[in-house]
Amino acid sequence: MNSKKYIGIYRMYIIIWMSIKFLWKIFWFQKLNRIWDQDTERKWEELLKKMATEYRQRAVYLGGLLIKFGQFLSSRGDLLPASFIRELEGLVDRVQPVPFSFSKEIIEEDWQESLEKRIASIDEDPVASASIGEVYKAYLHDGTPVAVKVQRYRVREIFQTDFKAMRVVFWMLNRFTIFGKKADLPALYKEVVAVMSNELDFTMELENGNYFRKRFEDHSNVYIPEYFTDLSTGRVLVMEWVEGTRVTDISFIKRHNLDRERLARTIFDLCVEQFVNAGMFHADPHAGNIMIKQDGTVVILDFGMVGKVKREDVEHIRAIIEGFIIDDYDRIIASLRDMDFLLEGADTEAMKKMMRRMLTMYLSEDMSNLDATVMNEILEDMQDFVKDQPIQLPADYAFLGRAASMILGVLMVVHPKMDIVAWGKPVINEWMTGNQSKFGFYKNIAKETGQPLLSLPRALVEYLEDGDKEREWQRTKQQQSLWHHYYFFYAAMTFFIGIMTLFASFLMPASWQAVPVWVFYLVAGFSFAGTLLFSLKHAKMIKNIT
Template identity: 60%
Template structure:
């Protein structure tokens, strides 16, 4: 009882949170002071320290609830900010806390409805079926006997979060003054993101709006159902929705007992994720097993739209541009796309970034993608998090949530259908997505345009030589002749290099079955391109050598 009362006292909550953060920083500072050489033993001790801190954070979050739980979930998506060992511990932070006495929830409902419960309900179970840091859910029945789920904001939850926001501001000030994150990350922007995301969750009218949006968007999606909402009974602190009989999607015994096809269920979830994550619009940012219900007929039910993100049209365009940059080996295009998506901070070293991106891409291109599975996908995501963490990158909240949601979906997929082949399912979808909405061949048009650019800029020296050759003196003719041949060899060197590169790309795409050409066509083009490039480069070198010898003789 004492802890229950203490957690509503502002000075107590702020002191506990700030002291925990200060202690963590002092422990890290002392560790780094004592360990100058990072051998295997030091790395093991470092990992143990971070795991110990993460466990303490988790215990304090469960004890105090409020922002610590939601912020822990937020941080679990931030591979750009935290070490992987810390994130792994936070991923186990379940948004489930001890329910408050029903009398508090009754008081809130009646205040919001401005009437006694029995004015609208024939019955309500006083034992909550779900209890989280922001709200609790009860099963109730309307006057006509219709079962409904009533979500009620927790007692004094607004007061708790206001206290915690003050504590978080102090913690962020400490981070900005005494750690490298102050230089690496935009902590003010990060603080605003946290406050905005959680404030939206505290307003149930936002969740109602999101739920209605998803229901409209996916009304024709096969084997998917989104509950109805009772708008006339919903307020910013109470949300009433259709009651769904079912279980968690990961309940394998339920799936077996009802003869549900696991592969088909996994494909439905996969398609749902692809539709949300690749195309413009809102996406469910917290699709864990508790928010993915399963009915006895195999229908997937998506619930709880308090935490959502958004993929904008310009984001989709930038993502396509980034992938095209990787395919074309044009890392200026990749950097441009990253800037458009606001990934890079102002002081980012773009040249260093391009070098690292090229190295990382080369490493994966040399791997065997035919054996790519969900476990390898998670490994890649983890390595990407490590890469992001070391670079001057700060993920906008929507992208961080997108990465976290993707990781959660992959985890659920492998649970319900371990044989899932993400490459086989994803290849046709990615082809269509990369082509764009305007044209089925948009990607290939862009690749052709980029690779053909040298052909479209023919050497102007040829035109100048034909027009002015008779008008200039002999010395000028000789100079223009050298210039013409210089441009001639340079042009064809570039041309054959493009043929070589295009052949290499075509070979890679053929191997990956992205395009359906025989592999030998790409290999032949690459061979011809390499031979032609070598020939004209040698000829160009000989021309330049001869030109410089003539100039020395003229002197």
């Protein structure tokens, strides 16, 4: 076990220095690459990938908060580029186990008695080892098999140190980067601390597990393990041992003749019920936390990371969907404000235009081909849209997007031929009606039916703004920007060459004496003539634009 990882100053140095290095690389890249073309884009993607890879390697080495924070960042499409997020998605929360003696000491401290008094036997090799806890298989004195989750050695101390380092990093981002203007970083830091701190308290996970067990007790194909409250503490969690395997183990599914479509539908219904209704949802539903038994029962594990959909937000989400359907983008913006998605200074008119264009683009596609791959592409496009707008997702909804993406990946493995549209339509239809009348949603639609007739003048104006003239104007602006950079670059370059040539004519070494001086003057003259030509062209272009 590497003891350096437990030294606070060393950990803070690694985290802060890595962050400074990343910021410095980004700063110089932007300074050296003023013209953004395909080659620049390729280099930018490579730089982001290298930085994300380094972060992942440091996280695996140090463990602690870096792994959890990396998983948190992988859900923040509103803040980070897609290439960086893709690299972090491979950050698996598996680390080297600590010696069993450390875990035994923690168990006995919390139980205040020897391990043997409560447990008949325990396998000292963990079945799972993560950044916060390790899981062992054990047997109670009555022969009942149990899973014992024990908090890692000095993990609280490590997290507290990492929180301090992250606070310095967030301060630098807020003070010296554009993120300070685009995002509410102090609020984001508080969210990170709150979310990660909850995972350090196993009593929270026990309460979450009991909540989900009660919530899904009527689902015959879903099982939540039972927790042993009398044996569980803030650092030790004892739960029922369940025999099974990962839900993505296709050989297991074939060997036991399980219906892959039925299995996928069970997982789909289970997750949609969490995502669209008020209450908590499992925020980390990767394949390791979803098991299947021999009879096809789906077992859900690990409720340390959960999110919450607020009851009032369910109504706001319904209003957003209604707004898209009846073309009322003011309603969408109002709901986003009520949900605290929009930051101060948001250009709502630009956002409404962007949302309208995105909706038009997707509606023009063949929706019959909508599968999980297309859904992932839509989620990526939505992330790009969110990242470019003054939107900051609350942590719960960032986790919701990450969880949805994880489930899509699991479902694609279990049943690649699933029909998401056919499965989702009845669920969404029922959900949209809300708790009121069966026809509540359709009454709203009927009420808004006459709106287009009353808004015809506005529609004509929006057509002129958003139609071919708008697209032509956008192309013109892009061309003008490119010509601006072109003229400015070559005017500066020719002027630089002229100055350097004149200096060379006065300071040339003895070995250059054979070169006539007039050659230097000729080159300098052509250079300055080029400077004048490009400057005149640039001035003429600016005059025409004005």
